Amino acid sequence: MNLKSIYxxxxxxxxxxxxxxxxxxxxxxxxxKTSSRILGRAAFLAGFLAQDSxxxxxxxxxxxxxxxxxxxxxxxLERGFIFNPHIVVVMDESLIGDWLARPLEGxxxxxxxxxxxxxxGAPLEVSDSHVVVRLNITDEALxxxxxxxxxxxxxxxxxxxxxxIRKKQVLEATVEELTELGLAEETVEKNLRLVSxxxxxxxxxxxxxxxxxxxxxxxxxxxxDRVVFSDILEVGNAYLRKTGNWRVFTPVVDYGRCTGCMxxxxxxxxxxxxxxxxxxxxxxYENCKGxxxxxxxxxxxxxxxxxxxxxxx
Ligand code: SF4
Ligand code: SF4
Numbered sequence: 001m002n003l004k005s006i007y008x009x010x011x012x013x014x015x016x017x018x019x020x021x022x023x024x025x026x027x028x029x030x031x032x033k034t035s036s037r038i039l040g041r042a043a044f045l046a047g048f049l050a051q052d053s054x055x056x057x058x059x060x061x062x063x064x065x066x067x068x069x070x071x072x073x074x075x076x077l078e079r080g081f082i083f084n085p086h087i088v089v090v091m092d093e094s095l096i097g098d099w100l101a102r103p104l105e106g107x108x109x110x111x112x113x114x115x116x117x118x119x120x121g122a123p124l125e126v127s128d129s130h131v132v133v134r135l136n137i138t139d140e141a142l143x144x145x146x147x148x149x150x151x152x153x154x155x156x157x158x159x160x161x162x163x164x165i166r167k168k169q170v171l172e173a174t175v176e177e178l179t180e181l182g183l184a185e186e187t188v189e190k191n192l193r194l195v196s197x198x199x200x201x202x203x204x205x206x207x208x209x210x211x212x213x214x215x216x217x218x219x220x221x222x223x224x225d226r227v228v229f230s231d232i233l234e235v236g237n238a239y240l241r242k243t244g245n246w247r248v249f250t251p252v253v254d255y256g257r258c259t260g261c262m263x264x265x266x267x268x269x270x271x272x273x274x275x276x277x278x279x280x281x282x283x284x285y286e287n288c289k290g291x292x293x294x295x296x297x298x299x300x301x302x303x304x305x306x307x308x309x310x311x312x313x
Contacts, residue, residue, distance in 0.1 A: 020071040021082045022158055025103035026091030027246060029061040029291065031151025034177060035091070036067035038155035039165075041173035043071040046165045051076045061269070062246040062289035064101040071164065086111045089158050091137075091150055092248055093117040094308070112161050114202075116150060118307055124203040133161065137198055138248070138307070144197070145190040148248065152178065152191045153198035160202040167199045243270060247290030249305040253281055257302035264294035264303060 022039060026032035033054035040052035054067035068082045084106045093115055095101040104113055109129055116137040125132040135157060137150045152174045159165035174195050178188045253264075264281050265273045272288035273281045283294075295303045 018072060018074070019076065019078065020087075020162060020164070021085045022069040022071070022087045022089065022162075023082045023085040023103075024067040024069070024089045024091065024154070024158075025095050025101055026065055026067075026089075026150075026154075027061075027095070027248065028056065028063045028065050029149070030065075030091050031149045031154075032056075032065040032067045032091060034151035034181065035089070035155045035158075036069045038152055038170065038173045038177045039069045039158050040071070041177060042155065042159050042165045042169045043069070043162075045169040045172055048073050048164065049076055051079075055081070061291040061293075062243065064095060064098065064246075066101075069158075071162065084108050087158055087161055088113050089154055090115045091154050093119070094245060094248060098245065114154075114157055114161060116154065123201075133157070133203060135198065135201065140198055140201075141194060144194045145187065153194045156195040156199040157202040160199050160204065163204070167196065170195055170199060242286050243272075243289040244284075244286045247285075247288060247308055249290045249292055250285070250308050251283060251288065251290070251292060251294050251303050251305050253283065254302045254304065255280060257300045259300055259302075261299060263297050263299060267293050267297040269293060 022036070024032050024036050026035070033056075036052040036054060040050035043050040048071050050072075051070045052068065054065060056063065056065040066081075068085075070076050070078060070082070086108055088103055088107050088111070090096060090103045090113065095103050096115070107113060107130060110131070112131045112133060114133045114135070117134050118136055118139065119134070121134050123134050125134070137153050137157065138148045141148055141150050141153060152170075155173070156167070156170045159170045160167075171192055174191055175188060178191055183191075258280060260279045260281075262275065262279065262281070265275055268288075269291065270287055270289055272284045273294060274284055276282050281294075290305075290308070292305055295305055
């Protein structure tokens, strides 16, 4: 069985195995789960069978989230985690340095790493082992919808990379998924513009996927005597998890406007806003995860934000 590429012989030709596996990595609030759903639905509209599912722990804005999409032209019996994807979609580049998330792990030889990044660099980099596609999807989202939610455009970009799904199918899937989520018509319209733009700006290249994993699977022995529970059972220990490395946007207080009302202190879900002796807010950047709730809640509009660009290897 072969999945047929939509591209003519002179265009992109991607030779997948019998099943195409895509793994999405992002942060709570970026739309990771919805992205995998839009891609799955678009594949379905393109005539394939598809399966999508997310994995996340506590629903927490900024926390690493993983989602999976499988695409095939026959019944998909495989379930669970995708250890060896053909494509990884890294919706937040700071995850690349996160030793727990490890988004590039297991990428098949010849596979594609699609990275949403603010860093300069060639949009397409091809090596013997992998293809890297770099796009600044977040900036496009900020320009068009005014928020860094990139579910639909990330799906659009991944769809183009598969070589199996046309733009109109991603657009249709976007309307269906976002309408099901109850988004306003105007927001859906903006997402369609964004999808169209990001689909077009996604570069393509002829690649051949080797079905062999680039790393062997590791079997983890979960013997209970190796598990350390003490940190989990202690109360009031959230500060020990330095969630500052989750941050994509950094809140910045303008003390000229700040009245010291303490609203940001009350609303910060991670207690990352401290008060100085004059009761003015001081952000603890080691623990601020960049959810920007303080920006939304500040009645004086005294907190703005800047995008962080974190280096990755
Ligand atoms: S909510 Fe705004 S005005 Fe109030 S303390 Fe925080 S920064 Fe200052
Ligand atoms: S300081 Fe602001 S951006 Fe940082 S975690 Fe608290 S509410 Fe979120």
